[in-house]
Amino acid sequence: MPRASLLLQYLWPWGRRGLIAQFAQRDVSARYRGSVGGLAWAFVTPLIMLAVYTFVFQNVFRARWPNGGGGELDFAVRLYAGLIVFNSVAEYLNRAPRLVLEQPNLVKRVVFPLEILSWSALASALFHLGVAAIVLVLAAGWQSGLSFTWIALPLVWCAMIPFLLGMGWFLAALGVYVKDLGQAVGLVVAFLQFLSPVFYPVEALPERWRPFLMANPLTFIIEQTRDVALNHAWPHWSGLLLYVLLGTLFAALGALFFQRARQGFADVL
Numbered sequence: 001m002p003r004a005s006l007l008l009q010y011l012w013p014w015g016r017r018g019l020i021a022q023f024a025q026r027d028v029s030a031r032y033r034g035s036v037g038g039l040a041w042a043f044v045t046p047l048i049m050l051a052v053y054t055f056v057f058q059n060v061f062r063a064r065w066p067n068g069g070g071g072e073l074d075f076a077v078r079l080y081a082g083l084i085v086f087n088s089v090a091e092y093l094n095r096a097p098r099l100v101l102e103q104p105n106l107v108k109r110v111v112f113p114l115e116i117l118s119w120s121a122l123a124s125a126l127f128h129l130g131v132a133a134i135v136l137v138l139a140a141g142w143q144s145g146l147s148f149t150w151i152a153l154p155l156v157w158c159a160m161i162p163f164l165l166g167m168g169w170f171l172a173a174l175g176v177y178v179k180d181l182g183q184a185v186g187l188v189v190a191f192l193q194f195l196s197p198v199f200y201p202v203e204a205l206p207e208r209w210r211p212f213l214m215a216n217p218l219t220f221i222i223e224q225t226r227d228v229a230l231n232h233a234w235p236h237w238s239g240l241l242l243y244v245l246l247g248t249l250f251a252a253l254g255a256l257f258f259q260r261a262r263q264g265f266a267d268v269l
Contacts, residue, residue, distance in 0.1 A: 003256070009115075010258075010259075011165075011248070011251060011252065013113070013115070016113060016116055019113070020116050020119045020123060021123070022120075023117070023120035027120060027124040028124050028127055028128075043135070046132040046136075047135050049080065049083075050135055054076040057075045058073075065078045076139075077139045080135075080139070081136055081222070081226050081229055082197060082199070082225070083198055084129060084132040085157070085221055085222050086192075086193055086198050086218060088125045088129040088132075089125070089218060090192075091128070092121055092122055092164060093164075093171065093185055094182070094185060094186055095121055096168045096185070097172065097182040099172040100114060100172050100262075100265060100269075101175055103117065104269045107266055108266055114262060114265075115169065115259075118165055119165070121168065122168060133153060136229055137150055140229050140230050143230075149227075149233060149234055150228065152235050153225065153228055156224045156240065157221070157225075159247070160247070161247070163217055163246070163251065165255075166252075167250075169254035169257065169258035176264075176268050176269065177264075177268060192216070195213070195216055196218045196219060197219055201223070202223060217247075220239060224236060
């Protein structure tokens with residue numbers, strides 16, 4: 001298959017959208033299968049998270065966000081905005097090394113487009129991000145009123161898709177050959193939470209450290225999420241465009257790596 005056609009198949013699998021949706025729906029359903037609340041937990045969990053953050057940081061720590069609005073919910077909502085983005089990315093990255101390992105029958109017995117496993121896992125993570133966004137918007141509206149900029153939130157988060165797909169394909173392919181990769185990724189993700197502006201804004205760091213924080217791909221998305229959701233500001237459009245272009249390049253490299261590595265999957269599994 002020509003390389004350009006292969007990349008298009010990976011990066012724009014429109015013809016397989018039904019299969020991707022089916023796998024994503026299965027992932028979401030499996031998480032809540034057997035629970036009394038069922039899918040309602042997808043909404044209740046972030047709501048409880050926000051309530052806990054509000055109580056702890058407002059009434060116990062009495063924390064204030066640097067240059068924030070200073071309202072009762074300000075610190076908790078700004079923390080929550082960063083945390084829902086990070087948690088969605090962390091969920092996807094932690095699962096990525098096991099995507100192929102969890103489906104050995106698809107590798108050995110049938111001709112299956114394994115590349116869509118990353119798409120479906122990402123769709124599942126973005127579904128939970130979307131549910132958490134409802135709580136974020138409600139809290140932001142309660143705190144500072146309605147804002148037209150909220151309609152740009154999906155654009156900010158969609159900008160992550162190419163980069164995350166590239167990471168998913170790299171990790172899924174390597175995970176077949178390196179069985180300890182899942183543990184290593186979990187450790188890196190745990191450190192990444194404190195190396196991302198989740199609990200603090202970029203401005204809170206000394207000037208000399210800010211370039212290192214800005215090199216983290218999550219920094220831009222988290223900061224843009226707070227601007228759009230809480231500061232009533234439109235996204236940095238040129239920054240988003242550059243992010244998408246670089247992410248697409250990274251996704252293309254990940255796709256090529258996955259395509260080459262998949263030739264040995266059946267032998268290893």
